[in-house]
Amino acid sequence: MTALIALATALGLALTLLTAAAPPAAAADLLSQGRPATSSSTENAATPASAAVDGNTGTRWSSTFSDPQWLGVDLGSTVTVSRVVLRWEAAYARAFQIQTSDNGTAWTTVYSTTTGTGGLQSLDVNGSGRYVRVHGTQRGTPYGYSLWEFQVYGSGGGTPPGNGIPDPTTASLEAANGPLTTATYTVPSPSGYGSGTVTYPTAGASYPGVVLMPGYQGTQQNLQWLAPRLASWGFVVINVGTNTLTDDPASRGRQITAAGTQLLALGNAPGNPLSGKLNGTLGAVGHSMGGGGVMAALRDDPRFRAGVPTAPYYPNVNFSAVTDPTFFLTCQSDPVAHGNSYAVPWYNSMSQAEKLYIEVPGDHLCPMTGYGDKAKQGKWILSFLSLWLRGDTRFSPFLCGPVRDGDKNDTSLVTRWMDTCQF
Known part of the structure; x- marks a missing residue:
């Protein structure tokens, strides 16, 4: 019996060491945006195949009204495909397959369903190929097939996993600046908002975009601390001033x-420093009324795939329809927007979203520039957006599991922590 216990203990220790030593999963990059797209048919000239890979959810591809139909994208070289995102218009596919090919002729099915419901579908797949297509075999409506966006994520095609971002550590994430060199660009003619300063990595790669929105009576100074932190870890950050x-x-x-x-448009337009820098994915961070604005953007604009409302304020609004990953950062002694009044009810109502809630000491200003523990706040926000906007699971341990427990269990640092781990 003693020998068996010793053997079991040794095996358990070995498995623990093997698990700890396992290499981190590679980040997934958006590979399809702007690539050549083709389709079996188009409904008319206003709905071409290219509209489904242009990063604009206001344009779409639609087919003629018959089965089967397909839409495909040429990624330029053989890649590893890990995720496909479909943003259906009302005319969706009830039965379809996701297929890959090395030559555009012989196809391998990596996902198949006969019970599609349309809407936004994020599909985990495991395949490789130069060409990827969605092949519809049964329409869900009398109309054709129609996609606002067809997004293929993976690695390869000349894009290094994680865009050259090194493995994160507690020390590196709590530093004021990350591993990438950054520069700034002032938006010359803001459209629909007051002003914009963009902080972006100078490296030759494309990244998710993040919008920073201040609160009531606030300016770009509100969240100025966050822009270089995010940009130096692989985000294109526009710090916004409001109309009033x-x-x-x-x-x-x-x-x-x-x-x-406008940020995506600048990324698609030649002749400015942001050209080619945006990969089509968007997130947002906001303070107070700006945090309420983040919730509205997540609810209303499918291009925004994750958000961080800080000390959010928005009376008499239901956000149970938000399904995107959301990180609520609130302040324990907030007399304006205490978590119990806004963030906690929203958190509890969002049954379909991945969620994180952290309450820290301080008043309503705790997330703003010059207040609160920016090393910790920066680490959490960076990790959350890296995980959910880039699919970079190397950042998960700082939000879930033993690595984060030092923060979670420190009552001088965190007064309340809730989550939907494991992320």
Whole structure:
């Protein structure tokens, strides 16, 4: 019996060591945006195949009204495909397959369903190929097939996993700046919002975009501390000034959407420093009424795939429809927007979203520049956005599991922590 116990203990220790030594999963990059797209048919000239890979959720591909139909993208070289995102218009596929090919002729099915429901579908797949297509075999409506966006994520095709971002550590994430060199660019003609300063990595790669939105009476100074931290870890960050200092949360949500639209447009336009820097994925961070605006953007604009509302304020609004990953950062002694009044009810109502809630000491200003523990706040926000906007699971341990427990269990640092781990 003693020998068996010793053997079991040794095996358990060995498995623990092997698990700890396992290499981190590679981040997934958006590979399809702007690549050549083709389709079996188009409904008309206004709905071409290219509209489904242009990063604009206001344009779409649609087919003629018959089965089967397909839409495909040429990724330029053989890649490893790990995720496909479909943003269906009302005309969706009830039965379809995701297929890959090395030559555009012989196809391998990596996902198949006969019970599709349309809407936004994020599909984990495991395959490789130069060409990827969605092949519809049964329509869900009398119309054709129609996609606002067809996004293929993976690694390869000349894009290093994680865009050259090194493995994160506690020390590196708590530092004021990350591993990438950054520069700034002032948006010359803001459209739909007051002003914009973009901080971006100078390396030759494309990254997710993040909109920073201040609160009531706030300016770009509100969240200025966060822009270089995010940019130096692989984000293109637009720090926004509002149309007026008194804009309400609904208006701030619309301005987040407008800033995201212009940021993507700058990434697609030649002749400016942001050309080619945006990969089509968007997130947002906001304070107070700006945090309420983040919630509105997540609810109303499918291009925004993750958000961080800090000390969020938006009275008498239901956000149970939000399904995107959301990190609520609140302040224990907040007399304006205490978590119990806004963030906690929203958190509890969002049954379909991955969620994180952290309450820290301080008043309503705790997430702003010059207040609170920016090393910890920065680490959490960076990790959350890296995980959910880039799919970079190397950042998960700082939010879930033993690595984060030092933060979670420190009552001088965190007064309340809730999550939907494991992420």
